[in-house]
Amino acid sequence: MSAQGNSAGADAETSTNEQDTAAVGLPADEVFHLLQNARRRRVLHYVFAHEGEEPFEMRTIAEHVAAWESDTTLQQLTSDQRQRAYISLYQCHLPKLDDKGIIDYNQSRGVVEPTPAIEQFRRYIDVASAADATDNTDEEGAADRESATARASAALTAGDDSNRYYGTATAVSVLLTAVSWLGVAPAVLSSYLSVFITGLFALVTVGVLRQRRFTAK
Secondary structure, three states, X not given: OOHHHHHHHHHHHHHHHHHHHHHHOOOHHHHHHHHOOHHHHHHHHHHHHOXXXXXXXXXXXXXXXXXXXXXXXXXXXXHHHHHHHHHHHHHHHHHHHHHOOOEEEEOOOOEEEEOHHHHHHHHHOOHHHHHHHHHOOOHHHHHHXXXXXXXXXXXXXXXXXXXXXXXXXXXXXXXXXXXXXXXXXXXHHHHOHHHHHHHHHHHHHHHHHHHHHHHHO
């Protein structure tokens, strides 16, 4: 066999060995180390959410990562936000994922392709959230996020108000009970104390339910 044939065979064997090593997977501590960085996690989010669309343009990934971490849309990204994410991915995070065999990153062409080894990260990445995050990089998604945030804020406010109302009703009830036990309350109040307290809590409950129904609209 010629030297050229031996070289080609050696290269093919080396490539196969590298793929076999990647398929085995990284140690758990190495996986968690890679996942510690938010930008690397977002790269994996993007890849999983766009399965079947590879190869990916590195610039497109950088734009989505910048939009997610800035909580804005692609259209509203500033050049500085784009540049920060792009430089960080270009110089550090994509080469690191490539070195570990998670992706094939052609830096000169600006192209990213996942390898089979990326599957070991799937269990740690919420693909549904990745898809939602991708959808929310457009204007409609931003409006949905704003609406959801407003609803959550209103719900929290309603919860605080209901706790305050029930706390006040409880304090009034304890006070009335103590006054009745001490014998300084009017006879009519002592006779109908339980009815009065029940009515007080019923009134508070109706008010809270009406407020929650209004908030949910």
